[in-house]
Amino acid sequence: MKTRYLIAGLILLSFTSLFVGVSSITPMDLLDWSSEETQIFLISRVPRLVAILLAGAGMSVAGMIMQQLSRNKFVSPTTAGTLDATRLGILVSMLLFTNATLLEQMAISFAFALAGTLLFMQILDRIKFKDAIFIPLVGLMFGNILSSLTTFFAYRSNVIQNMSSWLQGDFSMIMSGRYELLYISVPILVLAYVYANRFTVAGMGEDFSRNLGLNYKFVVNFGLILVALVTVTVVLTVGMIPFLGLIIPNIVSIMKGDNLEKTLPHTALMGAIFLLICDILGRVLIYPYEISISLMVGVIGSGIFLYLLFRRKAYA
């Protein structure tokens, strides 16, 4: 798919997204700057769109970096425990620092997300049997262990209800004042692009990287920091969006290969578009109610994921 078609599609979908919702807003309403419609538009619709675009692009690129660095097509924040570690971090910040500000919460969950991901990479290093399917299974198990820890402590301290809001990704709560943390993804995406070539080289292994004079360990750790940051900002503002970081990079890899510098913009665009489509469908299907984004992505995503698994031999 040409990049310009993607951009055209993105603009079209963004426009649709802005004018789909419970209160009907037409472009004409916006001419009156003080109308109620304009207010809703600015407080709810625009932030929602921006949040979707940033989360979609961010999670896809994060997944792509992880797949490249772990050299496994099925590793992503979902299948490597990053998301679960983030949730554990959020719980810890809620329990230990009851009045934590959003930034403090973010710092703590970032530390957990990074530690969880690093731990997974360590496990990966030690596994002798590097089968493409086995590794994400280990990641899922690892994630489930973290997740059960979270549930246990959340249950003991009666914050299960509270935690579940981070379990289910949901854009309906996004309003101005509640999503700005996501803007952190913008500089991260830029950094990821600057480092794209190094990630590609690192993806070919440590010996290969050393031959080309690349500081392998630094690049891997730097990449994982970017991944953890993106994941944390998305989980804190939107909630968990499973599979996104898995499907999009795989589709792009099949179509355009693994040269990150070439595929990164594509991945970001596709991620944003995919999430937009899921969100619009979720809002329209049971109108005036809404299907949460994690359910939509989960259903559509796992279908695509299964398809990828079945045709894996063809390209891996």
Add this chain to the structure above:
Amino acid sequence: MIQVRELSKFYGKKAVVEKVSVNIQRGQITSFIGPNGAGKSTLLSMVSRLLDADTGEVLVDKDDVRKMKSNDFAKRVSILKQSNFMNVRLTVRELVSFGRFPHSKGRLNEEDVRIVDQAIEYMELGDMEDSYLDELSGGQRQRAFISMVIAQDTEYVLLDEPLNNLDMKHSVQIMKILRRLVDELGKTVIIVLHDINFASVYSDRIVALKDGRVVKDGPTEDIINSESLKEIYDMDIPIKQMSNCRICVYFNS
């Protein structure tokens, strides 16, 4: 010249490479041969800095390799390990372009592009430069990697068993290419080989290792004789002269 001095590597208490000293001359093909577990690959990995030596030193043109910056080292010495399964989808051209990484950090200028073009042409990969590596045969992929090393444009080219998993035709093709690298481009090639006959036919010098030590080191004609081979492999191997080649007939000895 690469000078290896008293180089040792231990795994636990066992020495895999023990006090190896060897000089490798410029403008030649030097083959490392020896039985399994002799420490050939370990030695090559230490020379190329993929592994840290426990004792001893390696000098490349009189510079201690441990004191060189990674990037400077990558402009002078390149290493290709046994090309194991890679599931990174890159095209041949993209791979070869990464050979310029130490020089350009990924931002290719005109000069870089010209060198990449030449490297692709040199390995006759022009008609498959846009194919993905995972669509190529083993021999083609090995050529793509060598093409990358050519683009990396280092004085010294180290290869760890580049003929692994290649059929006869492709093995010969690769060895001829390495010969041309030395004869036409003036490179220095150091290669770990399993098949003694490829070492006999294509190399200028042979270094034979056994149990982590150098047992023979000299010009090819001095090593390829029944007496030396007995010492290296514990086998009685008759040598047959065929036109200019000395062939070791080890199949029924």
